Amino acid sequence: MKTNSTENNNLPYGEKKRGLSVVKIGGNVIEDSVALDKFLTLFSKIEGPKILVHGGGKLATQLANKLGIASQLVNGRRITDGESIDIITMVYGGLTNKTIVAKLQAKSCNAIGLSGADGDAIQAHKRPVKEIDYGFVGDIDGINSELINSLLKIGLTPVFCALSHDGNGQILNTNADTIASEIAIGMGEKYETTLYYCFEKKGVLLNINDENSVVTHINTAKYKELLDQKIIADGMLPKLENCYHALHHNVHKVCLGDLEMIHEDAQLFTTITL
Numbered sequence: 001m002k003t004n005s006t007e008n009n010n011l012p013y014g015e016k017k018r019g020l021s022v023v024k025i026g027g028n029v030i031e032d033s034v035a036l037d038k039f040l041t042l043f044s045k046i047e048g049p050k051i052l053v054h055g056g057g058k059l060a061t062q063l064a065n066k067l068g069i070a071s072q073l074v075n076g077r078r079i080t081d082g083e084s085i086d087i088i089t090m091v092y093g094g095l096t097n098k099t100i101v102a103k104l105q106a107k108s109c110n111a112i113g114l115s116g117a118d119g120d121a122i123q124a125h126k127r128p129v130k131e132i133d134y135g136f137v138g139d140i141d142g143i144n145s146e147l148i149n150s151l152l153k154i155g156l157t158p159v160f161c162a163l164s165h166d167g168n169g170q171i172l173n174t175n176a177d178t179i180a181s182e183i184a185i186g187m188g189e190k191y192e193t194t195l196y197y198c199f200e201k202k203g204v205l206l207n208i209n210d211e212n213s214v215v216t217h218i219n220t221a222k223y224k225e226l227l228d229q230k231i232i233a234d235g236m237l238p239k240l241e242n243c244y245h246a247l248h249h250n251v252h253k254v255c256l257g258d259l260e261m262i263h264e265d266a267q268l269f270t271t272i273t274l
C-alpha cells in the first residue's frame, strides 16, 4: 500500500496536502492473536502519518456473556444500557486499546491510545430516542483535528477505540466504522486522506461464499447496482454508507479488504470511488 507522503515531504506546507492513512480493524482481526500480530506488523510499516481505529464488538459481547449480561444489537448497533457501557469502556478503552498500543510499541511504532474523551478528541451527543432507544450510543458532532494533528506532528500514531463523549461526563459507544470515517473526514482539511476498512473478507464479494469474487472497483453506479441485486447486505450496508459519506466529505480514497490490503504489494481488494 502506498501513500503520497514521501513525495510531498519536501513541498512547502499548504502547497500540496500530505498523505494520511486512516485504518480501521474490526473484531475478527482483533480476536485472532495471530492475525492481529500480522496486521500490526504491516500497519507499523505504513510510511507517513497514520491513525488506527479499532472495533472489538465481539469481545465485548463475549465478556458480557461471561458476566451473565445479555447483548442486544439492532441494525448492527449495540443497545448500550448502563451495564453495557461499563463493559465496553473496559473492553474497548482498556484491554483492547492498551494491548494494541503495547504491541505497536514492540514494533517500534510510537502509538498513543485514545478514547474520544481523551484530549476532547471525539465530541458526540447521545442518540435521541425514536423507534429504538439505543441507550448510551453517541452520534458524532465533531473531532478535534488540532489535537490529532499535533500528535501526528510529533511523530505519534493515534490509536482510537470506539468511544466518544458528550462533554458532560458521559462516555458514549460509537460504531468504530463511523469513528474512522469521521476522523478521516475531519483530517481531510489538512491531509489527503485515505481510509482503509480491514475486515475478514478480501473486499466486497460478488458471491459471499467465494473469497476470490472480489469487486475490485466500485463507483456510485456500481454501488447502486450491487444494492439493487442485494449483493451488499448485513454489515456491508452501513460500511458502504460510511465509505460514501467519507468520499462526499473530502476523503480522497476508500479501500476495503482483509489485513493484507495494507501491504505495499497488495493487489486484491476493493477500491471505492464516487
Ligand SMILES: Nc1ncnc2c1ncn2[C@@H]1O[C@H](COP(=O)(O)OP(=O)(O)O)[C@@H](O)[C@H]1O
Binding pocket: 025, 026, 027, 028, 055, 076, 198, 199, 200, 201, 203, 204, 205, 206, 208, 231, 232, 233, 234, 235, 236, 237, 239
Ligand atoms: N458482498 C459482500 N461482500 C463481503 N462481505 C459482505 C457482503 N455482504 C455482506 N457482507 C458481510 O459484511 C460483513 C462485514 O461487516 P462487519 O461484520 O460490520 O465487519 P467488521 O465489524 O469486521 O468491520 C462481512 O463479515 C460479511 O459477512
Ligand SMILES: CC(=O)N[C@@H](CCC(=O)OP(=O)(O)O)C(=O)O
Binding pocket: 025, 026, 027, 028, 054, 055, 056, 057, 058, 060, 076, 077, 078, 088, 137, 162, 173, 174, 175, 176, 177
Ligand atoms: C454503537 C455500536 O454498535 N458500537 C459498536 C462499537 C464496536 C465496533 O464497532 O466493533 P466492530 O468494528 O468490531 O464491529 C459495538 O459496541 O459493537
